[in-house]
Amino acid sequence: MIIQKFGGTSVEDAAALERVAAIVARAAGEAPLVVVSAMGDTTDRLVEALAAAARGEQEAARRTLARLEDDTLATVREFFGRGGDAVASLVKPEFSELGRMADAVAVLRSVPAAGRDHFLAQGERISAAVVSEALRARGLPAEHLDAREVMATDDHFGRARPDVPRICRLIGERLRSGGAAPAIRVTEGFIGRAPGGQTTTLGRGGSDYSAALLAAALEASAVEIWTDVSGMMTADPRVVPQARVIPAISFEEASELAYFGARVLHPLTLAPAVEKGIPVRIRNSREPEEPGTEVRTSAPPGPSRVRSIAFKKGIATVDMHTSRMLMEAGFLKTLFEVFARHETPVDMVSTSEVSVSVTVDDVSRLSDIRRDLEALAEVEMGQDRAIVCLVGQDLKFAPGLAARIFRAVEQINILMISQGASRRNVSFVVEEKDVEEAVRALHREFFERNPPLSF
Ligand code: ASP
Ligand code: MG
Numbered sequence: 046m047i048i049q050k051f052g053g054t055s056v057e058d059a060a061a062l063e064r065v066a067a068i069v070a071r072a073a074g075e076a077p078l079v080v081v082s083a084m085g086d087t088t089d090r091l092v093e094a095l096a097a098a099a100r101g102e103q104e105a106a107r108r109t110l111a112r113l114e115d116d117t118l119a120t121v122r123e124f125f126g127r128g129g130d131a132v133a134s135l136v137k138p139e140f141s142e143l144g145r146m147a148d149a150v151a152v153l154r155s156v157p158a159a160g161r162d163h164f165l166a167q168g169e170r171i172s173a174a175v176v177s178e179a180l181r182a183r184g185l186p187a188e189h190l191d192a193r194e195v196m197a198t199d200d201h202f203g204r205a206r207p208d209v210p211r212i213c214r215l216i217g218e219r220l221r222s223g224g225a226a227p228a229i230r231v232t233e234g235f236i237g238r239a240p241g242g243q244t245t246t247l248g249r250g251g252s253d254y255s256a257a258l259l260a261a262a263l264e265a266s267a268v269e270i271w272t273d274v275s276g277m278m279t280a281d282p283r284v285v286p287q288a289r290v291i292p293a294i295s296f297e298e299a300s301e302l303a304y305f306g307a308r309v310l311h312p313l314t315l316a317p318a319v320e321k322g323i324p325v326r327i328r329n330s331r332e333p334e335e336p337g338t339e340v341r342t343s344a345p346p347g348p349s350r351v352r353s354i355a356f357k358k359g360i361a362t363v364d365m366h367t368s369r370m371l372m373e374a375g376f377l378k379t380l381f382e383v384f385a386r387h388e389t390p391v392d393m394v395s396t397s398e399v400s401v402s403v404t405v406d407d408v409s410r411l412s413d414i415r416r417d418l419e420a421l422a423e424v425e426m427g428q429d430r431a432i433v434c435l436v437g438q439d440l441k442f443a444p445g446l447a448a449r450i451f452r453a454v455e456q457i458n459i460l461m462i463s464q465g466a467s468r469r470n471v472s473f474v475v476e477e478k479d480v481e482e483a484v485r486a487l488h489r490e491f492f493e494r495n496p497p498l499s500f
Contacts, residue, residue, distance in 0.1 A: 047072060047267045048318075050080040050234060050256035054273040055330040056172055057085035059123035064330050065176060066183040068271065069229060073185060075266070078259060079231040081176050082252040083168025084120070087113060088235075091165050094147055095156060103151035110147060114140040121175060125182055132178045139171050158202035162236075163244045169233035169252070177231035187229040195219050195262075196237035196255060198245045205237055205245035207254075209317070213262040220263070232259075254314035257325070261317040268318050268325045270310060275329040276338030277302065280354045284481050285488045291352060292336065293344040298352050301436045301470045304392070305355030315340060344438070350446075351437040351491040356480050360392075360430045361408045362461060363415075366400045367422035377401065383417045393432060393463045393472055402461050404432060404474060430460065431480035434472040435487065441468035453490040454483045 049072060051065055069077055083091075090113045098106035117136060122129040146164050150156050156164075173189055180187035195215040198205035220230075234252020237245045247254050253270060260268045277299065280288040294302075296319040299312035315325045319342055328337040346352075365380055380401060384391050387410040391403045405411070411426060418424045433454075440446060441464060450471060451459070461474040475483055 046076045046265050048256050048260045048265050049077045049269045052272045053082045053085050055271045058120050062124050062179045068333050076228050080234045080256045081172045082234050084172045087168040091168050095164055098147040098150035099156050101151055101154050106147040110143050135174045139167050143167050159243045162202045162246045166236040166244045169235050173231050173233045187231055190230040190232040192233040192236050193238035198237035200239035204248040207258050216262045253310055257315045257318040260323050261321045270327045271330040275335045276327045279492050280488045284484050291338050293339045295344045298436050299340050302355050305357050346438050349491045351435050353436050354487050355434045356484050358431045358477050360404050360406050360432050362404050362427040362430050364402045364425040365422040387414050395461050395463050429477040430474050431477045432472050433483050434470050436470050453486045457483050
C-alpha cells in the first residue's frame with residue numbers, strides 16, 4: 046500500500062481535482078491511502094477569519110468565510126457539474142459550523158486553543174469530503190475516513206503530538222474492519238483527536254507529518270508528497286536557471302536544506318517514514334510524469350558529492366571580541382546565554398581564542414542583545430548578510446573541496462566560514478548583494494561542468 050498526500054495547491058480548484066483523480070487512478074492497484082491538505086489557501090483564510098472574529102469584527106469574519114464558501118462551492122459546481130448539489134450539501138453544514146464558531150469568538154473576543162484547532166481543522170474536513178467525492182465521480186472506489194478516528198494525539202492544541210502506538214492500533218483496526226470496503230481511502234492531513242475527544246492540529250504544514258505517521262503505522266511501501274514543484278533542486282531556479290531536480294537525497298541532507306529551502310517541505314516531518322526505511326517521493330501534481338525527488342535513509346553521492354547549494358538572506362552577524370576568553374572556562378556559555386535570554390536562535394558559529402562570531406536570522410531583538418553583550422565583550426554587528434550553504438554526504442572528507450569552493454567565489458568577500466560538524470555542509474557568510482553571484486558561481490563549478498570534476 047502507498048500513501049499519496051496532496052498539498053493545498055494540488056487540490057486548489059476543479060482542474061487540480063481532475064489531476065488528483067488521474068494520479069490516484071494510476072495507483073489504484075496499490076490500495077492508496079490519500080491524505081489531503083485544505084484546498085488552496087483555505088487555512089490562511091480561516092486564520093484570517095478567526096483573527097478578525099477575535100478582534101470582535103464579526104462582519105469581517107463572516108465576509109471572509111462567505112468568500113471562502115463561494116470559492117469552494119464554485120470549485121464543486123465546476124468539477125461535479127450536475128452532481129454538484131449533493132456535494133454542496135456535504136460542504137455547506139461545515140461552513141455553517143464555521144460561521145457559528147466565528148460568531149461565538151466575536152462575542153468572547155478570544156479563542157480557546159481547542160476552539161482554534163477545531164476551526165482550522167474544518168479546512169481539511171471539507172477538502173477530504175470533496176476529494177473523496179471527486180474520486181467516486183471519476184469511478185474510483187473511494188471512501189472518506191475521518192482522520193480523528195485514527196490520528197490519536199495529546200491535547201497540546203496547535204501542535205499536538207501523535208500517540209504512535211495508538212495510531213498503529215487504530216489504523217490497523219479501522220482498515221481491517223472494512224471487510225469488502227473500497228480500496229481507496231481519503232483522509233485529512235494536519236488533524237487529530239485528543240484523549241478527551243477534541244479535535245487537534247499538528248501545526249501549520251502538518252499534513253506531511255500526518256502522511257509520514259500513517260505510512261509508518263501501516264508500513265506502507267512508499268509515501269508520495271504531491272505538490273506544485275518537481276522536487277528539491279540543486280539550487281533555487283529563480284537564481285540559477287540551470288538548476289536541476291535532485292533525483293535522490295538522503296534524509297540527513299534534506300534536513301540540512303530544510304533551514305534554507307522550507308518552501309518545498311520540512312524533512313523532519315517525514316522522519317517517521319524515513320526511520321522505517323519507507324522512501325518519500327516529492328512529486329509535481331502538474332507534471333505527474335516527472336520522477337521528482339526521493340528522500341530516503343541514504344542516497345549514493347552524485348558525481349560531485351555536492352547535492353545542493355542553498356542560501357538564506359536577511360542574516361545578521363554578531364562578532365564578539367574579548368581578551369577575557371583566553372583565561373576563562375565557561376565564557377562562551379555566558380555569551381550564548383544572552384541569545385537564549387532574548388529567545389534568538391544562533392545558527393552558524395565560528396570561534397577563535399579571543400573572538401566568537403555567530404549568525405542569527407531573527408533580527409528583532411538585536412539591540413537588546415547588543416546591550417547585554419556589551420557588558421561582556423566588544424561587539425560588532427553586521428546586517429544584510431547572507432549564508433551560502435553547500436550540502437552533500439561526507440563533504441568534510443572530500444580532499445580539495447574547500448579549495449574548489451573558495452576558488453569559485455574568489456571575487457567575493459567572505460565574512461565567515463563554517464564547516465558543519467555534521468560533515469554534510471559547508472557554509473559561509475557574504476554580503477547579501479553578493480549572494481546570487483556566489484550561488485551561480487558554485488553551481489557552475491559543481492553542477493555545470495561537463496564532465497563534472499570529482500575531487
Ligand atoms: N492546511 C494546513 C496548513 O496550511 C496543513 C498543511 O497544508 O499541511 O498549514
Ligand atoms: Mg496548506
